[in-house]
Amino acid sequence: MDSEAVRQRANDLPTEPGVYQFLDGDRVLYVGKAVDLRDRVRSYADHGDVSGSRSERIRQMVAHAREIEVAVTETESQALLLEANLIKRHRPRYNVRLKDDKSYPLVELTGHEFPQIRVTRDPESGSTVFGPFTDRGQVESVVKALRDVYGLRGCSDHKYSTRDRPCLDYDIGLCTAPCTDEIDRESYVADVGAVERFFGGETGVLTDPLRREMEAAAEAERFERAANLRDTLSAVESFQDASAAAVNTADGTRRQTDVLGVSLAGDEPTVAVLRAEGGQLVGREQHTLDAPEAVPEPATVLGAFLPQYYAAADLPDVILCPEQPAGGDIESWLEGVGVALRVPGAGREATLVDLAMKNASRPARDRDETTALAAALGIDAATRIEGFDVSHTQGRSVVGSNVVFVDGTPEKSAYRRRRLTETNDDYGNMAELVGWRAQRAQAGNDDRPQPDLLLIDGGHGQLDAARDALDGWDVPVIALAKAEERVVTPDRTYNWPSDDPKLHLLQRVRDEAHRFAVQYHETVRDDVSTPLDEISGVGPETRKRLLGRFGSVEGVRTASTDELTSVEGVGEKTATRLTDQL
Incomplete structure (x- = not known):
């Protein structure tokens, strides 16, 4: 496209907030947000880039573009979120991209003959996508209500293609089972259209049938069902308003300052975030960005970082920057949600910015650890590590943990846990846990990104069990044995020095998986009975302390009187009863 073509396209655009995309066929070249779509897109013809200079990068992007697509949003905040999600999804060549970005969930209707509906952060190419939404729990409730009314399938392609009879979702009314021809395509497509109209703002296509069913349930004196439908109806009615409030608004409770520093040294721009609360520094983060230019300006880096980072992070009261970010709508957006953006010239705030600049220039220890670990193991990367552990009491109350570390830091929102089959088989338990994760990943039922490495708490036996359970899931897996802190791989065993940063990283993951499993x-253990419950003088708290101290009922049984009485709440009489009755 040339300047005149851009100008003509801009003339057809609305003056509302939204997101625009420069396209080269199916390939997304650039994604941007705008308070006024017409003015922003026209600026590419009149002024080049958002800061006013017609850079070579922008000229190249416009020259390669064949079309400009736009999506109108209700608010600037929603535009910011949608931009961040589209950048994550398409990874456009000409955007500065936050490498460790996150995004809010979307609702996806896949492009299949019988579309699947699901909540995801990573939609497939060719899908119809709605969102983004800030409250995953709320959007999942609404999607369930839509499936309850219209019966759209939620299963993966693998399960859909292998059915020879309807599944449980059909029996409970969540799916009309197109997989076994229980519904014809014309009727199914009509139901898909109703769902699309709901997300387009026609709330009645869902609230009306819910209200009718609620009234019918009440009339039939099925009061529990009527109450559940009432709660669902209330959630649906508030959904459209809630989805428009894309990110945090000023609520008077934030008392936080984020201080940003930028470094252009090395191969990738780096942004450090120092977090201050009550005048005290309470946190430090470091993030890298992919940039289409060899040496982007700090203002460009900040302009890209701010919307992508705060699309998934809590907004502070104040953001301090070393210079004004590129993109005038960023400041107006932040002002609209009650956040002050300042570029201090002197005083304590300027000192904090200097400190952030120094932090941005320092090597990122955690990423150094992951790079070194990947090199030592001969794998592509170790940025995202998932750790697994199993905890039980002599085969009872068996549970498994699945924790996630990104760039050496726990990502607790991605943690998962699971009840396992009650058996005193450590290898079998680990196989069940890892197999569950692998099956979910391969079926498309786990919305977390693909890990670079799996870490098993254990030795050769647990590692072999985990590898067998992968069942074709292509992810490297290793184990870390507690006794000698040796790293066990399928090919060899490493005995790294105790002060090796690579080992420290694996230990942090292993210990966190263990902590999460034990917790x-x-x-779970507190919810089941044990022989301790039959002993006079042993209440729930004492039982918990005994099991915590000795690990199992068998451990309590073999403990001496002195060891038993060392536990808070256990006197000599109770210790004697424990010894006699166990």
């Missing part, structure tokens, strides 16, 4: 096990 869940204690919760």
Whole structure:
């Protein structure tokens, strides 16, 4: 496209907020957001880029583009979120991209003959996508209500293609089972159209049938069903308003300052975020970006970082920057949600910015660890590591944990846990846990990104069990044995020095998986009975302390009187009863 073509396309655009995309056929070259779509797109013809200079990068992008697509949003905040999600999804060549970005969930209707509906952060090419939405729990409730009314399938392609009879979703009314021809395509497509109209703003296509069913349930004196439908109806009615409020608004409760520093040294731009609360520094993060230019300006880096980072992070009261970010709508957006953006020239705030600049220039230790670990193991990367552990009491209350570390830091929102089959078989338990993760990943039922490495708490036996359970899931897997802190791989065993940063990273993942498993096990264990419950003088708290101290009922049984009485709440009489009755 040339300047005149861009100008003509801009003349046809609305003056509302939204997101625009420069396209070369099916390939997305650039994604941007705008308070006024017409003015912003026209600026590419009149002024080049957003800062006013007609850079070579922008000229190349416009020259390669064949079309400009736009999506109108209700608010600037929603435009910011949609831009961040589209950048994550398409990874456009001409955008500066936050490498460790996150995104809010979307609702996807896949492009299949019988579309699947699902909540995802990574939609497939060719899908119809709605969102983004800020409350995953709420959007999942709405999608369930839509499936309850219209019966759209939620299963993966693998399960859909292998059915010879309807599944449980058909029996409970969540799916009309197109997989076994229980519904014809014309009727199914009509139901898909109703769902599309709902996300387009026609709320009645869902609230009306829900209200009718609620009233019928109440009239039939099925009051529990009527109450559940009432709650669902309330959630649906508030959904459209809630989805428009894309990110945090000023609520008077934030008392936080984020201080940003930028470094252009090395191969990738780096942004450091120092977090201050009550005048005290309470956190430090470091993030890298992919940039289409060899040496982008700091303002360009900040302009790209701010919307992508704060699309998934809590907004502070104040953001301090070393210079004004590129993109005038960023400041207006932040002002609209109650966040002050400042470029301090002197005083304590300027000192904090200097400190952030120094932090941005420092090597990122955690990423150095992951790079070194990947090199040592001969794998492509170790940026995203998932750790697994199993906890149980003599085969009872068996649970498994699945934790996630990104760039050496726990990502607790991605943690998962699971009840396992009650058996005193450590290898079998680990195989069941890893097999569950692998099956979900291959079926498309786990919305977390593909890990670079799996870490098993254990030795050769647990590692072999985990590898067998992968069942074709192509992810490297290793184990870390507690006794000698040796790293066990399918090919060899490493005995790294105790001060090796690579080992420290694996230990952090292993220990966190263990902590998370034990924490869940204690919760589950407290819900089941043990022989300790039959002993006078042993209440729930004392039982918990005994099991925590000795690990199992068998451990309590073999403990001496002195060891038993060392536990808080256990006197000599209770210790004697424990010894006699166990």
